[in-house]
Amino acid sequence: MAEITIAGINKSFGETRVLSGVDLAIRDGEFLTLVGPSGCGKSTLLRIIAGLEHQDRGSIAIDDRSVDEVAPKDRDLAMVFQSYALYPHLTVAGNMAVPLRMRRQSWLQRLPVLGALMPGAADIRQGIERDVLAAAQTLGIEQLLDRKPGQLSGGQRQRVALGRAMVRAPIGFLMDEPLSNLDTALRLRMRAELVELHRELGATFVYVTHDQAEAMTMSDRIAVMMDGEILQCASPDQIYHDPTDVRVATFIGAPTINLLPAEIDGDGDVRLFGVEAGMRTSLPRGQVSLGIRPEAITLSPVPTPLQGVLRHLENLGAEVFAKVEIRDLEERVTLRLDPKIARGISIGDPLALDFDDDAALLFDQSGKRVAVDSIDTSSEKRVMASV
């Protein structure tokens, strides 16, 4: 059982501010992912939770007990490192036994040869062997127990690192990009295995990654970090469909969300390329950006304000992404097409685009999300009969 409460964490390395006022409440038994571009402070935050780094300000509590002055080994958390950090001189069994030996054996019993002769040593050793075997069986690596890490493949090392973490049944797991050293196929398989393992163990998982696909597929909740702050912490669905910040919207989702420059007129209507887009907001007159995901854009049979020329097609088999160059717009607009429709168009074709109002996201100039009311669901208004 582990609820991890992070309150007002600040951390600087020299002059560089890495974390500024991070608050986060990680629920018991949750799979929470910290995701963000490299250098956003997510790994530092994880290491502060682990106790490997010390925060400048703020506090960490596990189950309402402040652990700020508690050594890493006494926080009852296990960590899986990106490099796996296996002890190269020990066998797989030896590696997995380390956390147990450090906890269950006295320093006398840990002595190389004499240790075995100490009273009670045999019982403890058997207990450790039993637990190591049990963990190895869970992960399907019992046939590797006698090997050294140097003789294992990347995926096997990954499992050993997991085994070493879970063998002592900690209350929480901290994972620092554990899959990033694996090849794509194995990474996909390990994703599913990790999620299953989480379900089986029921422990709290805090998972750090820069890969938004990993975050989306594995987590109960995602905390998107950028520039040392948590921008939003919510379920994958909410993060994707209901981002509170333009940076969250751009970071999550592949291909990236389309951001179109729009303006708000005196009535509060949103105008795209000077034409009312059928949305109303309470914001005063000014510039805003309209975020539309590629799947919310469709081809329109009639002319619309969004007109351009097809410049590129990306065929992924099940879907095709089209990049359309819009007049006066630097960024090309990406939309998702059904392969059947994509077959009918070719590079250089002029296209008119329409989008789903309900899926459009409005951001003010500082990048904060603004609520909109859809006032006219028909696209008639946008049809540029007059142009």
Added chain:
Amino acid sequence: MAWLLMLPAITLMLLILILPVLIAAALSFSSYSLGSPNFEWVGTENYEKLFTRSTYNKMFTATFTYVLVVVPVSVALGLGAALLINSLRIGRDLYKTIYFLPVMAALLAMAIVWEFMLHPTIGVINATLESGCSSPFWYGFLTLSWLGVDPATTWYGQACQDHFPLWLGDKQYAIWTICFIGIWQAFGFNMVLYLAGLTAVPRELYQAAEMDGAGSAWERFRLVTWPMLGPTTVFVVTITCIRSFQVFDTIEAFYPQGGGPGKSAYVMMFAIYEKAIQQNLIGIGAAITVLFLLFVMLLTLAQRWLVERRVHYS
């Protein structure tokens, strides 16, 4: 074709390495001396002398004392210094330079300086030690009287009453003093090798050890540092062994005429030099050389075996 390409290297190796060794091995079974027309095969007579005569007995004692003292102490000090320097935030380079200076200095020149310092009457070492006798604090401290020991029974108390050692001139102290200078000279080199080894230890391993429950610095050293330094240690021990077997400069500087008081510092290298060059007894000199080569070869083989079996983990 391949043979042709290897030919220059093989020719050179044969000419300047293998051939001299073979000649030395052959000469060790003869009574040859340079310029003498007589050349006689004497069989294993030279080797028999090596293992029976007391001079050579002293040679082995001095050599092995030197190796067995200098190797462990300078390796341990080198490792200790490397760990301490590695844990520093500032001043690393300063300490590295200080400890490495003796390695860079010519040992022969340093030996002359040490000779002055160790001089029984005008040397700074005995002068310093003597000045402590008249200071109640230092006298009390060094004679361990604060532990309740009778000052007169301790080494320092005795020396204050009598006289301080002659160091290089005393049969009891000579080889240990030579060892001390050898350690002083060698450990800086070991320190540098260990520092290089330490940079190769991934930081994440220490953090993993900390998470796994290795709370104290000693536990992390046992779990991570020492095993990860295995290859370095094997190399450091081998190279220090070979260099210790080769000790010559200090002995030659201190005792140009014969290997110290009562031949107590008569090490192998000096014996080779004395027998083969000074006394022109090439045969016996060659026999010592062959033995010396044998030791070095055994060490190298042991290193190879260890490196391949034990300390390279992948």
